[in-house]
Every structure is written in C-alpha cells, then in structure tokens.
Amino acid sequence: MxxxxxxxxxxxxxxxxxxxxxxxxxxxxxxxxxxxxxxxxxxxxxxxxxxxxxxxxxASPAVAPFAQRQDMETGAKRRIARCAAAMIAPGQVAIVDGGTTSALLVAQLAPDLEATIVTHSPSVAVALAEHPRLEVVLIGGRLYKHSIVSVGAAAVEAISHIHADLYFMGVTGVHPQAGLSTGDYEEAYIKRALADRAAETVVLASAAKLNAASQYRIGDLTMAQTIIVETATPETLTAPVEAAGVSVVRA
Structure with a gap:
C-alpha cells in the first residue's frame, strides 16, 4: 500500500x-x-x-486565527449563542469566555437584562460597553492575540475572587476520551480556573468541535454540566457526551 x-x-x-x-x-x-x-x-x-x-x-479545525473563525459555521454559532444568552437570568453573575461564539452571545443579550458579565475578553467587554443595564467586569493580564483574551498569573489571581452562577466556555475540541481541549497551554489553565469559580459550566460547541481534539487538555467532559450544540448535530456525536452524564441542549 x-x-x-x-x-x-x-x-x-x-x-x-x-x-x-x-x-x-x-x-x-x-x-x-x-x-x-x-x-x-x-x-x-x-x-x-x-x-x-x-x-x-x-483534529479540531477551530484553531484558525480569530478573523478566519468568524466566518466558520456562522449560522450554527448564532443559534448556539442565542440559546446560551437565554440562560442568563436577571441578577446573575455570568462568565463569558473569549471566541467567536461568545461575541455572538453578548450581541443576543436583551437590552433590559440586569446582570453582571465577567470576561477576560477585551472585545466582549467593549461589545457590552453600550448595554444600558449590564455590569461588566474585565479581567486583565497578558493578551493572547489568537483568541483576544487575557491569560497569565494576573488573570488567574483576579479569577480566584469570583463566584459566578454560569460560565460559558469556548473550546476547540470535545471528545469522549480526550475531554475538553484548546489550542493554547495558558488558555487551558485560564479555562480551568474559570470553571472552578462557576456553579455551572456551559460549553458552546458547533459541530466542527465535536469528536475532535486539540493539543492542550482543559479537563474531562464532566467539567461541563451542559453542552449546547446545533439542532442538526448527529446523535452519534452527542450520545457519548450524554453517556458521560453531561446534558446536551440543541439550539
């Protein structure tokens, strides 16, 4: 051969x-x-x-530069983002990760929503600057340019003082054996730290991220309580997630 x-x-x-x-x-x-x-x-x-x-x-295709990822699976990401935005209740503290789906999520938040959004993404914070009722907490640190988020020791220290209701996690891979993964070593640490500070972690996963893996492991599938996928996602991709005890919500 x-x-x-x-x-x-x-x-x-x-x-x-x-x-x-x-x-x-x-x-x-x-x-x-x-x-x-x-x-x-x-x-x-x-x-x-x-x-x-x-x-x-x-391998996950979701490791392309931010500008390229903005044009990947846009319709599916928008539906997932809309579903995630609806989960935030008035008065809650929600952590919103960086990434293209997160950018769509904050655009879906109702103008009358009163809540607190914590983020280590400058672009997410700026997108919410004009929201009339949301309190926005921006976590600082070294800028990881690929995903346009803060990483490093300063970010981890700031995260340790948060008690959040929800954390909307962006990943590049969701795999039954490899778990949740991402393409950067320091970003994986930040995502673990954020998940530790939230009562519930919700993973935003377009079809390209399912049954795929990236270089750096964030944690087991069970680090998340819920994974939001698009409606048309095949059962063969979601069944292992549900078998691990993680709820799957179709958007």
Whole structure:
C-alpha cells in the first residue's frame, strides 16, 4: 500500500471510529509501527489529526486565527449563542469566555437584562460597553492575540475572587476520551480556573468541535454540566457526551 493510500485510510478510520491506535494500524496495513507513527506525524503536521499517546484523534479545525473563525459555521454559532444568552437570568453573575461564539452571545443579550458579565475578553467587554443595564467586569493580564483574551498569573489571581452562577466556555475540541481541549497551554489553565469559580459550566460547541481534539487538555467532559450544540448535530456525536452524564441542549 502506498503512503498516500495509508494516510487516506487512517483519516477514514478516524472519521468512522473517532480514534486510531498505532498498533492496530500497523497490523492492518502490514507495516511497522515506526512507519505508522511517521504517517501520523506527517498528518499531524498538516493539521489533519491530533496525535495522542498510542495513536491519534480527529483534529479540531477551530484553531484558525480569530478573523478566519468568524466566518466558520456562522449560522450554527448564532443559534448556539442565542440559546446560551437565554440562560442568563436577571441578577446573575455570568462568565463569558473569549471566541467567536461568545461575541455572538453578548450581541443576543436583551437590552433590559440586569446582570453582571465577567470576561477576560477585551472585545466582549467593549461589545457590552453600550448595554444600558449590564455590569461588566474585565479581567486583565497578558493578551493572547489568537483568541483576544487575557491569560497569565494576573488573570488567574483576579479569577480566584469570583463566584459566578454560569460560565460559558469556548473550546476547540470535545471528545469522549480526550475531554475538553484548546489550542493554547495558558488558555487551558485560564479555562480551568474559570470553571472552578462557576456553579455551572456551559460549553458552546458547533459541530466542527465535536469528536475532535486539540493539543492542550482543559479537563474531562464532566467539567461541563451542559453542552449546547446545533439542532442538526448527529446523535452519534452527542450520545457519548450524554453517556458521560453531561446534558446536551440543541439550539
């Protein structure tokens, strides 16, 4: 079998099975594990999969620069954002993550809503500057330009003083085995810290993020109590989430 044929078969197996193991692929193709690992390295370098110990998982496409992600799955993200915005009740403290779906979320908030929004995203804070009734708390720190959010020790310190009702978490990967993941090491720490300070964590997950993984793990699926997906999301993608005990809301 040619290298290109093996790689195509690996990607097809990932799509069907959600993960591949180097040992099993070696036996399937009749080649050494070193050969399979080389194939996996090359596919990972192309952004086609995410390597993990012993094999690989589907790679999330949601790691493109912010400007590019604004045009990805816009309709689905808007529906998810609308559903999330409706969860915020008057008087609550809600943490809103950075990201393109979060930007759409704050645009959906009713003009008469009285609540407090905590965010480490300058763009989210600016979008709410003209809202007549919302209190906005902006967490500072070093700016991570890819997602336009604050990260670092100063941000973690500020987060430690918050008690929130809800945290709307943005992720780049939701996978039954790999859990919740993102593309930046420090951002993963910030998301864990925010989840620790909220009574309920709600993950905003368009279809491209399901059954996919990125380099840095935020935590298990059960870090979230709820995951919002689009209505047309296949049951094959949501069933493992529900099996883990996480509620799935279709928007």
């Amino acid at each position: 040619l290298t290109s044929q093996r790689k195509k078969a690996i990607l097809e197996a990932l799509e069907c099975e959600g993960q591949v193991l180097a040992t099993a692929l070696s036996k399937r193709f009749g080649v050494s594990e070193d050969t399979v690992r080389r194939d996996l390295r090359e596919l990972a370098a192309e952004g086609r999969l995410q390597r993990v110990h012993g094999g690989a998982l589907p």
